[in-house]
Amino acid sequence: MAEITNIINQLKESIRQDTFVRLTLSKNQDLGSTLKKVLIKLAVIKNQKQLSLVYRHKTNDITKNFPIEVACQEIENLMRDTFVIYNLFTITADWSAERIANGQLKLKEQKPSFTELPKRSHDKTKKRLITGTDYLQALNVLDSSGRVKKDKGDKYKQINKFVEIIDGLVRKNKDLLKKDVLQVVDMGAGKGYLTFALYDYLVKTAKVNAQVKGVEVRPDLIQLCNEVATKVGFKNLKFEVGYIGDYDLPKTDMLIALHACDTATDDAIFKGIQAKASLIICAPCCHKQIRKEIDDKTEFHAVLEHGILKERQAEIITDTIRALLMESKGYRTRVFEFISTEHTGKNLMIVGERHDREVDKVAIFEKIAGLKKAFGIGSHYLESLLV
Ligand SMILES: C[S@@+](CC[C@H](N)C(=O)[O-])C[C@H]1O[C@@H](n2cnc3c(N)ncnc32)[C@H](O)[C@@H]1O
Structure with missing residues (x-):
């Protein structure tokens, strides 16, 4: 599906240009599945850009962090096999797409919902309360x-x-x-x-x-x-x-x-x-x-x-x-x-x-x-x- 590849390319490009806000994958085609959504954001972990995927299940969230290329492959698989609605938010444009019955995608570009980038830092550096050694x-x-x-x-x-x-x-x-x-x-x-x-x-x-x-x-x-x-x-x-x-x-x-x-x-x-x-x-x-x-x-x-x-x-x-x-x-x-x-x-x-x-x-x-x-x-x- 070329359109899915297009979205993945948009995603990669927005990461490269540092305009990426977030991507969400929703509407699981398996209605009985507990997995309802996947929310994707960019995180900087130990000085490395990674994509953080939050797998939103009915009763809990599971978060997994992947290097960009690995994450893109995982996202592509999720788009092809599991979810039918995709929303990509960047600070230059929003992209939304829905995979329809014949496997085709309708890709729509809209004005950006966000004008500012979210915080990227993921490392929870605990504030030190005592200073002296x-x-x-x-x-x-x-x-x-x-x-x-x-x-x-x-x-x-x-x-x-x-x-x-x-x-x-x-x-x-x-x-x-x-x-x-x-x-x-x-x-x-x-x-x-x-x-x-x-x-x-x-x-x-x-x-x-x-x-x-x-x-x-x-x-x-x-x-x-x-x-x-x-x-x-x-x-x-x-x-x-x-x-x-x-x-x-x-x-x-x-x-x-x-x-x-x-x-x-x-x-x-x-x-x-x-x-x-x-x-x-x-x-x-x-x-x-x-x-x-x-x-x-x-x-x-x-x-x-x-x-x-x-x-x-x-x-x-x-x-x-x-x-x-x-x-x-x-x-x-x-x-x-x-x-x-x-x-x-x-x-x-x-x-x-x-x-x-x-x-x-x-x-x-x-x-x-x-x-x-x-x-x-x-x-x-x-x-x-x-x-
Ligand atoms: C278990 S230590 C605890 C020390 C410290 N507060 C801590 O938590 O690490 C209890 C201290 O209280 C002191 N202490 C016990 N009864 C006391 C009292 N009536 N007046 C003054 N010091 C007392 C003991 O000498 C001991 O050094």
Whole structure:
């Protein structure tokens, strides 16, 4: 069919002249087929022009990228054997054709529907949210040539995921970006991996004038972190020895507590609520307090008979009540897994965003009371701090 060859030639010519917008093949002659259309666009993949074919099936799309010549052969086959309507869009003209019963084509040229070329780039270059390698090298996450150390892959993933979450939150709470000084406190900062990455993101990527403080009970870690902060020139990143429960929290916009042990998470949330922090972000770990409180003889005793299930149950109850208490104090809370369990089991995150809407405290306290009653819990540590 010479006309099909003509369209393929038009297609090739439009690619050569860089006027090609897209080609669609539709009306499958096999009415029972799940393949409904093929949409073709030009993509630049690893600096090579390719044609990207989206095979639109009834319930899903399958995309395949081919070098131009290979794609043209595939398109020609699809035109001959499968589809009867073809629409070629270029910025100089549109071409449409329908293959009719006797195999003939009616080719029509029309004014172009598009005057601008679409974006060609296909490579999804992920925007880097953290820029520095020096502190990650100093903290032994990267080696001297900037590669992730063998045993630090999970930590590196966790750092990046955490910063991605912060990026989303900061974009959503745009007022934080406009602050003259954004005050951030990371409680139970440990070796500071996440604190450094957070500072890097806020100051270098989000361009915020941030003052970040890491609070940690271990003086050796504080010394190490302050040395690294000085070495890499993070002048508004400071680490202080402190016990979260006793820490006199200054004005704070963002309160972070990642994997602070057991009730240290409650202490941190309490401090954040007291300071009216706009964001409270915590990843709880080891939920011992509620585990000890749970009464094994309630009507739910069957779900507590196996140690691991009791442990999980304690985690769920602890964090549910934490989220409810934060709600009662004017925080919209979300609880989610922030990184896949294959990288760390301690992957739950509670995020609270402060708002000034009215809260139905009675309903919230009823829910808490219901949970406590069901599991025979006398008190939840955060609740006792908040009374
Ligand atoms: C598991 S590490 C987590 C470190 C870091 N936040 C992270 O996620 O990579 C917990 C850290 O919290 C510190 N910590 C635990 N309880 C604390 C408390 N009450 N006050 C201050 N630091 C505490 C521990 O010393 C430890 O370094």
